[in-house]
Amino acid sequence: MINRTAWEESSGLPVKELMASWTEQMGFPLIRVTDESWEDDHVTLKIEQSWFLLDGGALSEEEDKKKWTIPLITCTEAGYQEDIIFIREKTATVVIPLKSKSDWVKLNAGQEVVLRVLPTDTMIERLSDAIKKKTLSVCDRGGLVTDAYALVKAGHMKPETLIKLLSSYIDEDSYIVWQGLADALTGLHTVLQEDEEICKKLVRFARKLVLKLVSISGWDSKEDDGHLTVLLRGTAMSLASLFCYEEEDIVTEARKRFEAFMSNPDDASVLPSDMKSPVFGIVLKSGGQNEFDTVKRYFYTAKDQAERKYVLGTLGMIQDAKLKEQTLEWAISGDVKLQDFFYPMGSVGYSSKKGKEIAWSFFQTHFEKIRSMIGKGSPSLMDACIVNCAGGFCSSEKADEIDHFFQVHPLPQNARKIAQTTEGMRANAKFFQRLQSSELSSQSFWDSVVE
Numbered sequence: 001m002i003n004r005t006a007w008e009e010s011s012g013l014p015v016k017e018l019m020a021s022w023t024e025q026m027g028f029p030l031i032r033v034t035d036e037s038w039e040d041d042h043v044t045l046k047i048e049q050s051w052f053l054l055d056g057g058a059l060s061e062e063e064d065k066k067k068w069t070i071p072l073i074t075c076t077e078a079g080y081q082e083d084i085i086f087i088r089e090k091t092a093t094v095v096i097p098l099k100s101k102s103d104w105v106k107l108n109a110g111q112e113v114v115l116r117v118l119p120t121d122t123m124i125e126r127l128s129d130a131i132k133k134k135t136l137s138v139c140d141r142g143g144l145v146t147d148a149y150a151l152v153k154a155g156h157m158k159p160e161t162l163i164k165l166l167s168s169y170i171d172e173d174s175y176i177v178w179q180g181l182a183d184a185l186t187g188l189h190t191v192l193q194e195d196e197e198i199c200k201k202l203v204r205f206a207r208k209l210v211l212k213l214v215s216i217s218g219w220d221s222k223e224d225d226g227h228l229t230v231l232l233r234g235t236a237m238s239l240a241s242l243f244c245y246e247e248e249d250i251v252t253e254a255r256k257r258f259e260a261f262m263s264n265p266d267d268a269s270v271l272p273s274d275m276k277s278p279v280f281g282i283v284l285k286s287g288g289q290n291e292f293d294t295v296k297r298y299f300y301t302a303k304d305q306a307e308r309k310y311v312l313g314t315l316g317m318i319q320d321a322k323l324k325e326q327t328l329e330w331a332i333s334g335d336v337k338l339q340d341f342f343y344p345m346g347s348v349g350y351s352s353k354k355g356k357e358i359a360w361s362f363f364q365t366h367f368e369k370i371r372s373m374i375g376k377g378s379p380s381l382m383d384a385c386i387v388n389c390a391g392g393f394c395s396s397e398k399a400d401e402i403d404h405f406f407q408v409h410p411l412p413q414n415a416r417k418i419a420q421t422t423e424g425m426r427a428n429a430k431f432f433q434r435l436q437s438s439e440l441s442s443q444s445f446w447d448s449v450v451e
Contacts, residue, residue, distance in 0.1 A: 250282060
């Protein structure tokens with residue numbers, strides 16, 4: 001049994017109050033900076049706490065009364081502040097010493113507490129310089145991104161504020177930070193595929209960040225590469241396959257390595273395992289029938305199942321609609337093992353806006369065959385087919401269509417997965433509407449962040 005009193009006496013901190021606050025109620029808080037006053041040697045911030053909901057849903061009167069005892073840790077250019085500020089009420093005023101009039105401040109320094117922080121535009125502008133100079137720690141650079149993306153999805157932060165923040169990471173070289181950047185960029189891309197014009201603007205913006213990352217990570221491994229460097233290179237290649245597959249230099253390098261690998265698949269140095277899927281994807285997206293046939297043939301000559309999965313997960317990335325159809329037909333032809341046949345479906349269903357429609361239409365047309373193939377197998381196989389063929393949409397209308405299909409063709413064992421899938425679509429539909437109605441629709445905004 002935890003002795004809260006002993007912990008409190010030994011630490012001098014309000015442990016009982018803290019633990020009760022965080023263990024006896026559901027969820028975690030959002031700290032919102034509502035006002036600020038910057039002086040030469042300090043900044044005064046007014047903050048407000050509320051219950052953070054991922055979907056940004058409205059709180060009831062009772063829910064809005066929820067509050068936590070929050071240990072607020074801060075940092076500035078001078079480093080972490082020694083004193084922890086405890087926020088107990090709905091609103092509070094904190095004063096933080098500054099090193100100079102141009103100093104910055106980061107709340108929840110080190111991401112030590114489970115909460116989200118909504119800073120002001122001024123705070124973000126000041127932090128932008130610390131991001132570029134890397135005077136802000138890796139943990140805090142990553143935390144800013146993950147907080148901002150979650151806040152935009154919940155409707156608390158303007159999408160254009162997130163994009164401006166992301167532009168500060170042009171020289172970022174930390175894998176930990178790039179995990180957050182990759183989540184934000186790929187998440188935005190998935191949703192914005194619903195609007196071709198805005199999506200093109202996002203791709204142009206993301207391409208600049210990713211090309212710089214590729215120049216930092218390089219294509220070739222080095223003897224002194226650490227574990228995180230290897231992971232960073234894999235992230236760079238994955239993002240390049242999403243945002244840079246039309247870049248001549250990227251395509252040329254990918255094709256060179258692809259051809260060398262296909263001529264000698266035993267030479268792992270040409271195309272390491274963490275680069276196979278991205279390179280296959282770049283070659284397929286920039287190619288046609290010949291590239292499609294070459295990748296597919298490798299499935300039959302690959303030495304093991306791990307190698308075959310690179311084909312299964314990428315073949316549907318081909319741009320041609322007829323070849324996407326062929327990928328889906330191949331998936332249920334019997335050549336692909338039952339436990340793997342949903343992978344090619346996902347390679348089509350998540351490849352593009354066009355791919356989503358092709359995969360969902362194929363699933364409906366071949367529903368009885370897919371169901372008979374699975375038979376008495378694990379319901380998780382049908383779950384995977386549903387997600388891979390229908391899970392990429394960001395439309396309430398499409399969610400209604402999918403719900404109706406499964407009302408006519410009931411799958412009781414998969415009802416939960418179907419409900420989760422359509423619920424996610426409706427949430428993404430709201431997210432898309434917020435993005436579409438923001439400055440992201442304006443070319444002048446994108447011109448201001450892409451030089």
